[in-house]
Amino acid sequence: xxxxxxxxxxTIATLVALSFGCAKKSDTAASAKKADTVRLLxxxxxxxxxxxxxxxxxxxTASTMDFRLATIAATSSGDAxxxxxxxxxxxxxxxxxxxxKLGTRYDVRxxxxxxxxxxxxxxxxxxDLRQGVAVLDNLGGTVDVDDRGQVLTSEFNSxxxxxxxxxxxxxxxxxxxxxxxxxxxxxxxxGLGARWEVKKQLVLYGIxxxxxxxxxxxxxxxxxxxxxxxxxxxxxxxxxxLPDDGLEIAIETFRMSAQGDAIANLQSLSTQAVAxxxxxxxxxxxxxxGAERVQIERTVDLRITPR
Numbered sequence: 416x417x418x419x420x421x422x423x424x425x426t427i428a429t430l431v432a433l434s435f436g437c438a439k440k441s442d443t444a445a446s447a448k449k450a451d452t453v454r455l456l457x458x459x460x461x462x463x464x465x466x467x468x469x470x471x472x473x474x475x476t477a478s479t480m481d482f483r484l485a486t487i488a489a490t491s492s493g494d495a496x497x498x499x500x501x502x503x504x505x506x507x508x509x510x511x512x513x514x515x516k517l518g519t520r521y522d523v524r525x526x527x528x529x530x531x532x533x534x535x536x537x538x539x540x541x542x543d544l545r546q547g548v549a550v551l552d553n554l555g556g557t558v559d560v561d562d563r564g565q566v567l568t569s570e571f572n573s574x575x576x577x578x579x580x581x582x583x584x585x586x587x588x589x590x591x592x593x594x595x596x597x598x599x600x601x602x603x604x605x606g607l608g609a610r611w612e613v614k615k616q617l618v619l620y621g622i623x624x625x626x627x628x629x630x631x632x633x634x635x636x637x638x639x640x641x642x643x644x645x646x647x648x649x650x651x652x653x654x655x656x657l658p659d660d661g662l663e664i665a666i667e668t669f670r671m672s673a674q675g676d677a678i679a680n681l682q683s684l685s686t687q688a689v690a691x692x693x694x695x696x697x698x699x700x701x702x703x704x705g706a707e708r709v710q711i712e713r714t715v716d717l718r719i720t721p722r
Contacts (some may be wrong), residue, residue, distance in 0.1 A: 451565070451602065452565070452599070452613050452614060452615065453563070453565070453599050453600070453601050453602065453611055453612075453613055454601075454611060454612050454613075454614070455601040455602075455603050455605070455609070455610075455611045456610040456611055456612060456629075457608065457609055457610045458603065458604070458605055458606065458609055459605050459606035459607050459608035459609030459610075459632060460606045460607050460608050461606055462606060463603075463604035463605055463606045464604050464605070464606070465602075465603075465604050465605075466600050466601075466605060466635075466640065466681070467562040467563060467600065467681070468519075468560075468562050468563070468564055468600070468681050468682075469562070469638070469681055469682055470512045470519045470521075470682065470683075470684065471512070471682065472511070472512055472513055472514055473510075473511045473512065473513075474510050474511065474512040474521075474682070474683070474684060475508065475509065475510030475511050475512075475684070476508075476509045476510060476683050476684035476685045476721055477506070477507070477508050477509075477526075477721070477722045478506075478507050478509070478596070478685040478719055478720060478721045478722060479504055479505065479506055479507070479718075479719070479720050479722065480504070480505045480507060480596075480717070480718070480719050481502065481503075481504050481505075481716075481717070481718045481719075481720075482502045482503050482504075482715065482716075482717055483502045483531070483715070483716040483717075483718075484502055484713070484714075484715050484716075502530075502531035503528060503529065503530055503531065503548050503551075504528070504529045504531065505525050505527075505528050505529075505551065506525070506526045506527045506528075506529070507523065507524065507525055507526065507685070508522075508523075508524050508526050509521055509522070509523045509524075509684035509685055510522065510684050512684060515559055517559040517560075517561065517567045517568065518559060518560055518561040518562060518567065519559070519560050519561075519562075520557060520558070520559045521557070521558065521684060522555060522556070522557050522572070523555045523556060523557075523558060524553060524554070524555030524572070525551050525552060525553060525554050525555055526552070526553075527552055528548040528549060528550075528551035528552055529545075529548065530544040530545050530547065530548045532544055532545070553572075553574045554571075554572070554574050555571075555572050555574070556569055556570050556571040556572050557569070557570050557572070558570075560597065563599060563600040563601075563602065564597045564598055564599045564600055565599050566597070594613075594628045594644070594646060595644070595675065595677060595686060595688040595690060595717065595719055596685050596686050596688065596719050597685075597686065598630060598640070598642060598677060598679045598686055599613050599630075605632060606632075607632055607633070607634065607635065608631070608632065608633075609631070609632045610629060610630065610631045610632075611629070611630055612627055612628060612629045612630070613627070613628045613630075614626070614627050615627075615628070617648075621655035621656070621657075622650060622653065622655055622664075622666060622669075623650065623651070623653060624648050624649070624650045624669065625648065625649050625650070625651075626646065626647065626648045627646070627647050628644065628645070628646050629644070629645040629646075629647075630642050630643070630644055631643040631644075631645075638680055638681040638682050639678055639679065639680050639681070640677075640678070640679040640681070641676070641677075641678055642676065642677045642678075642679060643674075643675075643676055644673075644674065644675040644676065644677055644688070644690060645672075645673070645674055645675075646671070646672070646673040646674075646675070646690070646692065647670075647671070647672055647673075648669070648670065648671035648672075648694070649669065649670050649671075650666050650668075650669035650670075650696075651666075652665070652666060652667055652668075653665075653666050654666070661702055661703060662700060662701065662702055663700070663701040663702075664698055664699070664700050664701075665698060665699040665700075665701070666696070666697075666698050667697040667698055667699065668695070668696065668697045669694070669695070669696040669697075669698075670694065670695055670696075671692055671693070671694035672692060672693060672694075673690050673691060673692025673693075673715075674690065674691060674692070675688060675689055675690025675691065675717075676688065676689055676690075677689075680721075683721060685719060685721045686719060686721075687719060687720060687721055688717075688718070688719045689716075689717070689718045689719075690716070690717045690718075691714070691715070691716045691717075692714065692715055693712070693713065693714045693715075694711075694712070694713055694714075695710070695711070695712050696710070696711045697709070697710050697711075698711075
């Protein structure tokens with residue numbers, strides 16, 4: 416049972432720690448506009464100016480999103496296990512953009528998902544990995560954003576309603592893009608050196624995680640912003656039940672820290688960005704066979720490249 420529990424916990428901890436931010440759905444545009452999550456910390460050097468996205472109707476942006484996951488180490492009942500989680504590349508198409516009552520509306524779709532097959536992997540394992548990510552092909556949805564890059568509404572497309580689609584994985588991938596692919600901008604005028612933060616609360620697998628993203632404007636040339644990004648996640652002690660898996664997980668501690676850089680083109684539907692992070696989680700997993708204490712450490716690299 417130790418192996419089964421460890422695999423479940425590794426999966427859950429990976430999804431939580433990979434989230435890198437979340438855009439919650441809003442029932443109405445009005446509710447979204449009231450919930451301004453961007454807080455300016457420092458206005459930066461003068462001169463100050465308002466910075467806004469200027470997405471022309473018909474704009475399309477193709478990009479790739481690469482996950483590179485390093486070793487995950489789990490200890491349970493005194494036994495250590497090490498697992499390698501393969502990476503994935505998503506070829507994504509955003510657009511065409513169109514004007515809407517809320518701002519700018521566009522579709523985002525995974526054109527093709529590719530698995531990174533570990534060197535030396537057997538033919539059967541390689542096939543399993545490729546088939547596992549192929550289910551992500553054509554998944555996506557529609558979003559409305561304002562000229563500050565804030566997501567006002569979002570909706571999955573019909574492809575996501577298929578029973579074979581891993582909705583939790585889809586949500587995780589969307590979350591991963593939110594903090595990096597569309598940088599939210601402050602309402603106030605800013606200059607070089609400006610810093611602002613976005614506080615979010617994620618709920619993944621029933622686990623509530625608090626996140627703070629901090630952006631620093633390093634340079635601006637025309638419509639391109641160069642930024643430094645810092646992301647922090649923490650979770651208070653909490654217990655969640657996974658009845659489908661026959662598990663109960665008591666989170667004792669969880670923290671994640673990530674750093675990155677981005678070049679945001681104010682006329683594009685995707686940002687060029689790279690981020691690396693690490694997380695540490697301690698939890699107690701209870702199954703029909705009893706309770707086990709588990710510690711998980713992992714690292715991840717994420718890259719978004721417009722094409």
